[in-house]
Each structure stands twice: as C-alpha cells, then as structure tokens.
Amino acid sequence: MSEIHELIIVGSGPAGYTAAIYAARAELNPIVYEGSVTAGGALMNTTEVENFPGFPTGIMGPDLMDNLRKQALRFGAKLVTDDIVSMKLDGEIKILEDGSGNTLQAKAVILATGSAYKEIGLPNEKRLSGRGVSWCATCDGFFFRDQEIAVVGGGDSAMEEANFLTRFASKVTVIHRRDSLRASKIMAERAMANPKIEFVWNTEVTDILGEQKVNALKLRNLVTGEESERAFSALFVAIGHTPRSELLVGAVDLDGEGYVQVEGRSTRTNLRGVFACGDLVDHTYRQAITAAGSGCQAALDAERFLATLE
Amino acid sequence: MSALTSVTAANFEAEVLKSTTPVLVDFWAEWCGPCKAVGPVLEEIAKDNGGKIKIVKLNTDDESAIAMKYGIVSIPTMNVFVNGEIVKSIVGAKPKPALLKDLAEYL
Numbered sequence: 001m002s003e004i005h006e007l008i009i010v011g012s013g014p015a016g017y018t019a020a021i022y023a024a025r026a027e028l029n030p031i032v033y034e035g036s037v038t039a040g041g042a043l044m045n046t047t048e049v050e051n052f053p054g055f056p057t058g059i060m061g062p063d064l065m066d067n068l069r070k071q072a073l074r075f076g077a078k079l080v081t082d083d084i085v086s087m088k089l090d091g092e093i094k095i096l097e098d099g100s101g102n103t104l105q106a107k108a109v110i111l112a113t114g115s116a117y118k119e120i121g122l123p124n125e126k127r128l129s130g131r132g133v134s135w136c137a138t139c140d141g142f143f144f145r146d147q148e149i150a151v152v153g154g155g156d157s158a159m160e161e162a163n164f165l166t167r168f169a170s171k172v173t174v175i176h177r178r179d180s181l182r183a184s185k186i187m188a189e190r191a192m193a194n195p196k197i198e199f200v201w202n203t204e205v206t207d208i209l210g211e212q213k214v215n216a217l218k219l220r221n222l223v224t225g226e227e228s229e230r231a232f233s234a235l236f237v238a239i240g241h242t243p244r245s246e247l248l249v250g251a252v253d254l255d256g257e258g259y260v261q262v263e264g265r266s267t268r269t270n271l272r273g274v275f276a277c278g279d280l281v282d283h284t285y286r287q288a289i290t291a292a293g294s295g296c297q298a299a300l301d302a303e304r305f306l307a308t309l310e
Numbered sequence: 311m312s313a314l315t316s317v318t319a320a321n322f323e324a325e326v327l328k329s330t331t332p333v334l335v336d337f338w339a340e341w342c343g344p345c346k347a348v349g350p351v352l353e354e355i356a357k358d359n360g361g362k363i364k365i366v367k368l369n370t371d372d373e374s375a376i377a378m379k380y381g382i383v384s385i386p387t388m389n390v391f392v393n394g395e396i397v398k399s400i401v402g403a404k405p406k407p408a409l410l411k412d413l414a415e416y417l
Contacts, residue, residue, distance in 0.1 A: 037403040044343040130384040130401025143383040
C-alpha cells in the first residue's frame with residue numbers, strides 16, 4: 001500500500017472508460033476498477049445502439065464498450081476486473097479497498113458506478129426473480145419462445161425490451177401506469193407499430209402470481225380502480241434505474257434520491273479530489289453519449305485538480 | 311475458451327448426476343452478457359477449490375433439452391448438484407465474494 005496513485009476511476013461504463021481515455025492521455029496513469037461482473041456497465045445488456053454519434057449504421061452495446069475499453073488501454077490505462085468494496089475519501093489521500101482485499105491510495109478519485117435497475121417492490125418479485133421475473137430481455141427472452149410476456153414500464157428501455165422480446169414471444173403486453181409513453185418518439189412509434197405488442201394503459205402490477213414460475217399478474221387500473229388477473233409466463237421490469245451509490249452514503253453528498261451532488265456544471269463533489277460522472281449524477285439525460293461527455297469532464301477536472309497539488 | 315469442462319446430453323449423467331463431489335452447473339449462452347462476465351469468476355473459484363467442488367458449463371443453446379428439463383428461464387443460472395439432486399440454485403451474475411458466500415457449505 002506504499003504507492004500513491006494519481007487517479008483511480010471506479011466504474012466502467014461510457015463515463016468510466018471515457019474518463020480513463022482522457023486521464024491516460026494526460027499521463028495520469030489511471031487505474032480503472034471495471035467491476036468484477038459489471039464491467040462495461042448497462043450497455044453490455046443491450047442490443048443495437050442507434051444514437052451514439054459516429055456510428056451511422058448503429059453498433060451493438062457490448063461492441064461499443066469493447067471499443068471504449070480498447071481505446072483506454074491503448075493510452076495506458078490500467079484496467080482491473082474487480083470491485084471497489086469500501087472507500088475513505090475525505091482525506092488528502094483517498095483510500096480504497098478492492099474485492100480481493102488490496103488497499104490502494106490515490107490523490108484523486110472519479111466515481112462512475114452508474115445505475116442499477118429499479119424493482120417494482122412487490123413481495124413476490126424477489127421470490128420469482130429468475131423464475132419468470134427478469135430485468136434482462138437479452139439474457140432471458142429466449143426462454144419464452146411462443147409465450148405471452150408482460151413488460152412493465154413506459155420509457156425507452158421498456159420499448160426496447162418489448163420490441164426485442166417480440167422476436168421470441170407470441171405476444172408482448174406493455175403495462176404502463178400512465179396514458180402516454182415517456183419513451184422517445186422513434187422508440188414509441190416502433191413499439192406502437194409492432195403487431196405483436198399490445199399496450200395496457202393507466203395500469204399497475206399489484207402482484208405476481210405463480211408457485212415455481214410466473215403464471216399470471218394481478219393488475220389494477222389506476223383510473224377506474226378495477227382489478228383484474230391476466231396470464232403471462234414472464235414479466236420483464238423496465239421502470240427505470242437508481243444510482244449505484246450504496247458505498248457512498250455518508251461519504252460524499254448525495255441528493256434525496258441517492259445521486260451524487262456535483263458543483264454546477266463541473267463534476268466536483270463536496271470532497272476535494274473526488275469527482276463524479278455518468279448515471280451516478282444524472283437525473284435528467286442518462287444517455288451513453290452524455291455519460292461519456294461527463295466522463296471526459298471528470299478527467300479534465302481531475303487533471304486540473306492534480307495540477308494544483310504540484 | 312473456458313478452462314471449465316462443458317457438459318452435454320452425452321456426459322451430463324456421468325459428469326453431473328453421478329459425480330461423487332458436488333457439481334456446480336453454469337447454464338449460460340454466447341449472447342448473454344452477464345454470463346460472460348461471471349465466467350472468469352467461476353473459473354477462479356474452480357481453481358481455488360479444486361478437490362471440493364466441480365464446476366462445469368452447459369450451453370443452453372446447444373443443450374436446450376437439459377435447460378428445459380431443469381426449468382431454466384434466466385441465465386446465468388448456477389445450480390449445485392449433490393447426488394444428482396439440485397441443492398442450490400443461484401440466478402444472476404454476482405461478484406466472487408458473494409458467490410463464495412452462497413457456495414460456502416460446499417467449499
């Protein structure tokens with residue numbers, strides 16, 4: 001634990017890898033903790049990314065992340081496929097511990113741990129998780145060939161999952177709490193035009209039924225109050241994300257929803273030498289390109305901070 | 311290529327059901343991101359715990375009949391077999407410390 005590193009980057013989505021590219025080019029010799037099973041971040045579980053500039057015909061999410069990773073490596077970033085399990089960030093020297101028991105020291109830290117999927121919060125959701133309740137259409141859709149699947153949610157992720165699932169399912173029913181979608185126009189229109197997708201509006205899922213596997217959902221219409229039960233063999237949950245800031249509670253300033261608070265348009269947290277970027281700070285935009293942009297900002301902010309130490 | 315043995319319909323009985331040590335079967339597929347992420351973690355656990363637990367991989371695309379028989383609808387699913395019976399089922403990729411905790415009684 002003798003060596004004091006210039007910069008450690010925690011997380012490896014578009015934000016973490018972009019920060020790594022910039023920091024490596026600034027010769028800060030960044031160490032990137034990619035995550036033991038989450039390396040590459042949320043895009044690793046998506047299919048085609050159509051809106052990342054520079055790829056006119058689209059690119060697969062995992063390929064995009066692999067490209068960013070290679071670009072960081074090219075400039076000498078050190079990538080570690082492990083998790084950071086604890087952080088002490090308030091001193092001049094930041095102390096981090098990884099999942100293999102190593103302790104590291106650094107003058108600056110960039111937090112880019114992204115977000116995790118949100119759960120509905122129903123008692124049977126956990127019990128039937130992996131038994132028909134899923135958060136990953138690209139992982140589990142295949143197992144529901146020719147069956148009826150429900151998707152809950154109304155944003156881009158829900159539309160993407162619904163469209164993807166029609167490759168396998170006989171029918172996909174999108175259940176949404178409101179009477180209109182939050183999704184972008186192109187995604188919404190694509191889902192609406194898909195003959196295999198049905199929409200159930202103003203409705204929430206109140207229970208998930210099934211002994212060994214999901215076999216039905218209890219639904220409630222939020223306008224009429226009417227309750228019903230419908231048979232489905234799977235429920236894919238796509239109701240949004242929460243920031244992965246569990247390790248940061250009490251360590252840096254978070255807002256009421258757990259997002260790391262940053263100063264103005266910068267990536268500076270309330271602690272000197274600690275920067276945050278990507279989905280971890282972003283309530284609003286949450287795109288691969290905005291995450292990458294804020295990762296770049298974090299690296300530049302860290303570089304300027306480190307320069308003041310000399 | 312994984313260092314772990316692949317099981318198929320041809321050797322499932324011998325490698326898994328009739329094994330004298332506990333066997334963890336990792337149900338996975340090429341198109342599954344979390345499966346690829348957890349693969350190296352399982353390889354490490356296998357290496358560190360050689361004599362105690364055997365870890366094998368089952369490709370759910372190639373061996374869909376076995377996957378169906380065990381009701382796999384989410385991958386990665388990691389089922390531990392003892393004397394031919396499933397004694398533990400772990401669903402979803404997890405970091406090594408969490409997997410070691412889940413598998414503690416077999417290590």
